[in-house]
Amino acid sequence: MLKLEHICKSFPGVKAVDDVTFEIKKGEIHALLGHNGAGKSTLVKIISGAYQKDAGTVTLDDEVITLTSPQHGLEKGIGMVYQELDLIPDLNGSENIFLGQRRFRNRMGFVDAKARDLEAESLIRQFGVEIDLQIPVKKLGVSRQQLIAIAKAISRQAKVVIFDEPTAALNNVEAERLFGIMRKLADAGVSLILITHRLDEVFLIADRVTLMRDGKWVVTKETGQISMKEIVGALTGVTEEEQVRTANQSSRTEEKLVSCKNISFGTVFQDVSFDLYRGEVLGITGLIGCGATEIAKALFGVCKIDRGEIILLKDKIERMTPEAAVRHKVAYISEDRKIEGLNLIGSVKDNITLTMIGEWAKAGFLNRKKEMVKAEEMVRKLDIRVAGLEQAAGTLSGGNQQKIILAKWLLKQAEIFILCEPTRGIDIGTKREIHKIIRKLAQDGCAVLVVSSEVEEIIDTCDRVMILYDGKTRGELSSEECVKKRMLDVMYGVE
Amino acid sequence: MKPRNFLLIGFIALLWIILTVLSPHFIKISNLLLLLQQSSIVMVAGIGMTFVILTGGIDLSIGSVAALSSVTLGIAITKWEWGVLPALLAGMLTGAVFGMFNGVLISYFKLQPMVCTLGVMSIARGLTYIFTSGRSMFVTDRLLIRIGNGRIGGIPIIVFIAVVLFGIGYMILNYTYFGRSIYALGGNEEATRLSGIDTRKVKTLTYAFCGFCAGVVGILYVCTLGASEPTVGQGLELNATAVTAIGGTSLLGGIGSLVGTVFGAVLIGTINNGLSILNIVSYYQQLLLGVVIILAVLLERFKKK
Structure with a gap:
């Protein structure tokens, strides 16, 4: 449903994404893994519209799309939940969710706050969590702020939502609740891309996994058909017990x-x-x-x-x-x-x-x-x-x-x-x-x-x-x- | 000497040549001594300011603190009938204490130098008016008048004072642990702190020294005017910053020299003196001062490229 074909992106001196091709199916949770600098962040930024690709095509539901901005991405149904949560701290939840969208503007150019708040509440309600949408988001905890960011990402009939290290700032209970919400979204037909360093999460929630190394696509597999050890090997390019340490003469004392x-x-x-x-x-x-x-x-x-x-x-x-x-x-x-x-x-x-x-x-x-x-x-x-x-x-x-x-x-x-x-x-x-x-x-x-x-x-x-x-x-x-x-x-x- | 200073000397020499051509009175020894005398006050203020600017800060309060020091001296002599020496000491101490106050607020309470010294500027000026009810007092002490207008070997005593203060400042900056720490923390405060240097103490002392210089300026005002005026020193902080900047000290801290500041003061003194010799209305002095500041900084830019 989201097809990436031969995507390339270079920065001065480095080829960040090099000829990457794979597909994300409707309603699946797809983990995207890579060691530091493997190019996964660059790739998802291309998908969301934050970066423009140098070459290749992105196809969403049989339509070739060329995004010019994250806002454009949202309109097409691609949302992203950033690790550092792109919320305005002093605005309230409802305002944050619909920031930059014009659909609640009436003929006079004023915002119809009532209709907007109702819509925001119905978005949050499906998460099964109570959040006060009328107070500045900076007064909410991190996990609640994240839910608002998710609501923002799905606010325009999202088809694809990208999660960048979503559990980094969450405790176990919050992380589990988040996984529940992600699963619900997937069941409703939304495709989810999950970027994470933590392999245990991958096996807990992802349906399929794609590995990247040095900007290149390595493999895409069902989670059930790959082991943790294989993943680490593929991520780092180290397959055997190579390079025994250069025997340093230890001069350690007991002091x-x-x-x-x-x-x-x-x-x-x-x-x-x-x-x-x-x-x-x-x-x-x-x-x-x-x-x-x-x-x-x-x-x-x-x-x-x-x-x-x-x-x-x-x-x-x-x-x-x-x-x-x-x-x-x-x-x-x-x-x-x-x-x-x-x-x-x-x-x-x-x-x-x-x-x-x-x-x-x-x-x-x-x-x-x-x-x-x-x-x-x-x-x-x-x-x-x-x-x-x-x-x-x-x-x-x-x-x-x-x-x-x-x-x-x-x-x-x-x-x-x-x-x-x-x-x-x-x-x-x-x-x-x-x-x-x-x-x-x-x-x-x-x-x-x-x-x-x-x-x-x-x-x-x-x-x-x-x-x-x-x-x-x-x-x-x-x-x-x-x-x-x-x-x-x-x-x-x-x- | 740094190439920057040669540039300044060249600029000053050029001005002197032009002024000599325009007026036969300019190059006379008596006039040049007068020029130095006129430059002395801003030179002393500039020495203190250079210290502070080298740390990457600024002290906007020196003009008001100088005024407060001068009325302290005036009140001590006329009202409290103190002897001259204790009164002089009280004047200088007032400056140092206010400088220390700035330093403590800036380094221990992490206030921004510009805002903090702006506040202290207003406090000191307010106190000056309160203590004097806004009136000036004649101070007719013999010694003070002699300091202000007397000469030794033909050279104005004020010039000696400025030179001595320059000598002390130069020695501190180039030959002491304190001075080296000022340059280091102006260059990178965090790295300096992590190298085990107590940067807060260094900064506090720097502002105290600047305050002390302001105190000396206050005393010089009394000596030259024969009175303590609550309104003196207005705009001094700007002139002191100007001579420091013209002298090549970076407002970001860490780079600069006291020698440059002295030349900066002489340059401004030359402009003021030259204009009055040519009988040009003093309104033009302001205009020309601004042009010179911008020119000096522009020259630096071009030199770098």
Whole structure:
């Protein structure tokens, strides 16, 4: 009923969707799966009209459609429920549902609010939930807001509704209710496209599933005819137990430098416990939104925790702040170099020495000679490619910027290094160098925590890895067990 | 020295040549000293403003705070009959305390600098009128008059004061931990904080220093006028911002120098002095000042391209 044929879409430098062909039947729930960057978001945005395709045809009920906007999509009967819910917070439910539609406008150009409210109520009633449609939607809970977004998507006799990660912000009860509503819609003849990372949901509710990888269509199957393991294999392109880890010489000692006990923050991460020893590299990984980054930030006091305790160098820290973390020899290398890492307009020297100028200063006066010497020393040691120490940090490549951030913590003689996505956006050569630096840190007696969503990076650098799923610890693999396939299975919740 | 400053020197030199051609009086030593004397007040205000702007903030209250400092000095001497030195101290302290007040609100209570200092601007001006009932007072202390109009070795004392303050400011910005922290947090406040520097303290002290400079300006007003006037300092914040911007300090923070600010002040002093020597009505000064500000910023743009 919705036919996609040879759909292509490119962005500068990347082919996001590459010759995708498949069909969605009337009244089915069709799951669309893919690893990060597989092109599924781009594809559904083409279907809904938010993006225009470069090539290919979309056929809806035997009519070839070329959508120009999401509004146009709605008119044709294609609605989308965005993950971040495209509602106007200060408008009420009824106003949000019919936003941009003209059918309740009378001859004078005024809105017939009464008729609109009646229609809105009848839409919501079929969900079997009471929602006050007269108050601003920002006063409603997330799950109720989502129902309003769904009502909006089906308000024009929808034939196709796309759900993007609809359960991300819902608890179990709410998610179950949502599935009930989705099933009801399907039974009424609406076709549903479900984008999700969570394979358990797919098997719970989807009739068929389509897998995408690197912008290309891989397979479309009935849910009953495919296993979780097959799906993970197809999504990631890793089929056998390949690439055994490069045997890192572990230099782990028995001295505990960090100990986290049952730390939680809302539903972002829950009851996470781990120890980090001197001389080891511990990896934390998981799918996007699994909570790994937030745990790293909590260790440095950038994010809060509401339960649990963090012990650094045997001190129990009651309220973690960046200052307290630095005092306890913690270094934090953010995933966002430009915001949390560097003063881009400052010089290479000033950036490298930033953590130490206070200690070197005498009576408030800088020790400028020592700064030059030490900065020079770090530039040589880490092989940072700069024109001079006075060059602005913002003019360097990503890899060299990352080395500058490492240099400033090395100077500080930090003992606990927390690195988030340490090689994101960095070329392959520099990436290897940074991985070597990470190994060297552990050998020199530091404790290193690497948060990364890249499986290869974890395998290359870590002694053991903790895998999170949905904010909870899903498994811990030792260095011998760190095989790509196995890790991906745990990441996707198969094991 | 930065290329930007050579550009400014070139611009000033060009103006001086033009003015010399137009009027034989301009290039006389006595006139040039007068020019420096006239530039001193905005220079002192500009030094404080440069500190604040380097952090990425702004202080709109300096004109009012200067006025409040000058009436504090006036009241201390005429009404409370304090000695000159304690009275001077009270004047400067008033400025520093108000600057600190700005700093605490901005860094600990996260107010936006523009809104916060706008409020304090009105508060300080209000207090000034309340304390004086809007009237000015003659301050006939010998020492103060001498500071305002006297010379040492032919050079106006006010110029010395401005130079000393510049020296202190330059030293802080280039040779101290405090100064380096100002540049760092102006460049990236979050990264600086995460590197273990107490950015809130640094910011508070920066505003306190700016307030202190405003206090000095207030005292200089009393010294040059021989009276404390509640209406002085109006528009000072704009002139101070102008000389800072002309001097090449980025209003986004993190980039700039005090040397540039000094040249900015001399440039504006030259325009004002030149126009009065050429007997051009002072209304044109405003117009020309605006043109120069825009020209200076435009030049920067073209240079970058």
